[in-house]
Amino acid sequence: MAFRIALARRLLNLSKTVSSFSSSLAPPPTSSSAAAVPKLGLLHQSHARFPFAVTGDLPHRVGDRIRLEYLSLPDEEQRVTVSQARKVLRAAQMEAVREKLKGLGRSCISYAEFVQICGNVPGIETSTGLAKALDESGAVVVFGDVVFLRPEMVAKAIERMIPSPAQDESETEELRAMEAKKAWIEKAAAAAVRREMWAGLGFIALQTAGFMRLTFWELSWDVMEPICFYVTSAYFMLGYAFFLRTSRDPSFEGFFQTRFDAKQAGLLKAHGFDVDRFHRLRKRRRAMAIDA
Known part of the structure; x- marks a missing residue:
């Protein structure tokens, strides 16, 4: 009263x-x-x-x-607190920095230049704190010492690198078809090389039988001994040349692998198999499996 x-x-x-x-x-x-x-x-x-x-x-x-x-006072919820005022000032400071960055006309700058620009804007935040706030808000993207001023361009580049589900499914089907075709080509190449190896074994057997006939029936050992020596030397020189050309041991395994690679390359070219595309699809599939 x-x-x-x-x-x-x-x-x-x-x-x-x-x-x-x-x-x-x-x-x-x-x-x-x-x-x-x-x-x-x-x-x-x-x-x-x-x-x-x-x-x-x-x-x-x-x-x-x-x-x-x-005559009632405003509610506690309607009053502007210190934290809210700081938030408003911080938002205004961030907007001023964004306007300066747009005025540069570049897509990326160094982190030191970015911090310097943040320090030139007056406000309550420090240069490093403002730079961190802009990075966390998504206004810029910081990768190491490089600051990308257009995050949408970075997002589009990442989207192009990540395939869509439909594209992933089509590439998986394509890879399966190419793997099946490559397996068939490898099987055909291995069969062709085995035939060559069997032919080589037959040639050596016939040569040995001929030398035996010449040694014991047609001619004598005195005549065939130098002939066998020179034939053996010729085989040694062929093995040495094989090593110089392929950098592999002149063994039966080395011969088989060399002939297999040659046969496989010929069959891949004959059937129009895209080896580079096959390796890209396999690499992408491995990367997706690691991420999953």
């Missing part, structure tokens, strides 16, 4: 002050009008200033009519 009375008195004093101030700004009356109705003008001004009678119990009557329950 006492607070209401005090508030009413302050309002009354304020109204008196405003009335006196407005009367001082009013122009003075002329002599004719003052002489004509002097008392009527004063009475009108008095009623204009205070339209009601000012008595001693006026503050009490006005105080009873003041409803303090309608």
Whole structure:
């Protein structure tokens, strides 16, 4: 109750002050009008200033009519806290940095230059803190010492590297078909090399049988001994030349692998098999298996 009375008195004093101030700004009356109705003008001004009678119990009557329950303070949720104010200032600072970065007209800059640009913008955040905030918000992308100013371009490049499910399925089917075709080609090449090896074995057997006939029936050992020596030397020279050409041991396994590679390359070319495409698909499949 006492607070209401005090508030009413302050309002009354304020109204008196405003009335006196407005009367001082009013122009003075002329002599004719003052002489004509002097008392009527004063009475009108008095009623204009205070339209009601000012008595001693006026503050009490006005105080009873003041409803303090309608004068409520704002809720706690509507008040701006210090953290919210810092967040707003930080957002404004980040927006200023983004505008500066757009004005550069480049797609990437060094991290040192990026931190320097952040430091030139006034605000509550430090240069390193602002740079980290921009990186975390996705406004820029930091890769080591390089800062990409257009994250959408980086995202598109990554999307091009990651195949879609439909593309992945088609590539898987293509890889399976190529693997089946390559397995058939390898099997055919191995069979062809085995036939060559069997032919070589037959040639050596016939040569040995011929040398035996020449040694024991047609000619003598004295004649065939130097012939066998030179034939053996020729085989040794062929093995040495094979090693110099292929860098493999002149053994039956080395001969087989060399002939297999040659036969396989010929069959792959004859059937139009894209070896580079096959290796790319296998590499991509391994990478996807590791990521999964």
